[in-house]
C-alpha cells in the first residue's frame with residue numbers, strides 16, 4: 001500500500017480536514033504534542049483512559065506509558081491505540097516519542113515504529129525528533145540539545161534510557177528490522193517538493209530528517225502532509241497546517257488550592273524546585289527512603305504537611321533535591337510514583353483543583369490513579385508544557401500541567417498559575 005494519501009499542497013492541506021491520531025509513548029509527551037497542534041488552531045484532545053472522547057476534535061492523542069515498558073507490551077499497547085484512533089475516524093497517524101529520542105538498543109522506538117508502519121502500510125516514515133523551540137535540533141543527522149550533542153547532554157546519565165550516542169540513525173538501527181537513512185539540511189532547504197521527492201525515492205524505510213529551525217518544521221510538515229504515518233516529537237505538529245480553532249480559547253479554572261508534585265530527577269526540574277523554595281513557596285522533600293518500610297506513613301506525613309501550608313500558596317512536594325536522593329532500582333521508582341499519585345489523589349479530594357506534575361512516568365502514574373480519561377488542552381505555559389483539564393473518577397474537575405522533566409522555565413512553579421483564567 002502506498003504511504004502517500006494525498007498529493008498535498010498547502011492549499012489542499014487547509015481544505016482537507018483529516019483527523020490525525022497520535023500515539024504518544026508518555027503522558028507529558030502527549031500533552032506536549034496536543035498543545036502544539038492546539039497552537040496551530042487544531043482542536044485537540046488527549047485520551048488518558050478508556051471511554052468515548054469528547055466530540056469535535058480533529059487531533060486525537062492517545063497517551064500511553066510505553067517508553068520504558070517491556071517491548072512486547074509497548075508494541076501491543078501502541079497497536080491497540082492505533083486501532084482505537086482509526087475507529088475514531090483518524091486517517092493519518094503520528095508516533096510521538098521524546099525529543100531526546102529516549103530509548104535503548106532494544107527499544108521501544110524501533111519496535112513500535114516497525115509495528116505501526118506495518119499496520120498503517122507506510123512505505124517511508126520520517127524520523128523527526130527535533131523541537132527547535134526547546135533546543136532540540138538535528139544537524140547532519142546528529143541530535144543536539146541546545147549547543148551540545150545529545151551524548152554530551154545530561155541525558156547521558158538518564159537512569160533508564162542513557163543516551164550515549166547522538167546520530168539518530170545509529171540509535172534507531174539496532175532497534176528496527178528496516179533500513180534507516182538520513183536527509184540533510186540541503187535537501188530540506190530546497191523546499192517541500194524536493195524533500196517529498198527525496199523521501200519517495202529513498203531506498204530506506206526510515207529517514208532521519210535534519211531540522212534546525214521552525215521553518216524546517218513547516219517544510220517537513222508540507223512534504224509529509226500526505227503520509228499515512230510520521231514519527232517524531234512535538235515539532236512535527238508545530239509545522240502542521242493551520243486549523244480554524246482559536247488557540248487562546250480557554251476553559252474556566254476550577255477554584256481551589258494549588259499543588260506541585262515532582263517525581264523527576266531532571267536537572268531542569270531540580271532547578272525549578274530550588275527556584276520555588278528561594279521565592280517563598282513551601283517545599284517538602286518526600287522521604288523516599290522511608291517508602292520501603294512505611295509507605296502509608298510517608299504519604300500521611302506529606303499530606304499533613306500540605307494541609308498545614310497557607311491555602312493561598314502553591315506547595316511543592318519533590319522526590320529528588322540532588323542526585324544523591326535517587327534510590328536505585330525499579331522498586332524505588334515504582335514506590336515513588338505510587339506515593340506521589342496517592343498524595344495528589346488525596347489532595348484533590350480535599351480541595352486541590354490546580355496541580356503541576358513534573359516527570360513523564362510520574363504524570364502517567366498520577367493521571368491513571370486519578371482515573372482521568374480525557375484531557376482538554378488549555379493555556380501554554382512554556383514550549384511543550386500546557387494546562388489541561390480533566391475530570392477524575394471521583395467527579396472532580398481538575399487543571400493539570402503535566403511537565404516533561406527537562407521542560408519549562410526555571411521559574412515555572414511560581415509563574416505557571418498566571419496562565420490559568
Ligand SMILES: Nc1ncnc2c1ncn2[C@@H]1O[C@H](COP(=O)(O)OP(=O)(O)OP(=O)(O)O)[C@@H](O)[C@H]1O
Pocket residue numbers: 026028263264265266288319320325326327328332333334335336337358359360361362363403404405406
Ligand atoms: N528519589 C528517587 N529514587 C528513586 N526513584 C525515583 C526518585 N524520585 C523519582 N523517582 C522515579 O524516577 C522516575 C522519573 O521518571 P519521570 O519520567 O517521572 O521523570 P523524568 O524522566 O525526569 O521526566 P521525562 O520522562 O518527562 O523527561 C519515576 O519512575 C519516579 O518515580
Ligand SMILES: O=C(O)[C@@H](O)C(=O)CO
Pocket residue numbers: 026028029030032033097098099100131233234360384404405
Ligand atoms: O518530546 C519531548 O521531549 C517531551 O514531550 C517528552 O516526551 C519528554 O518526556
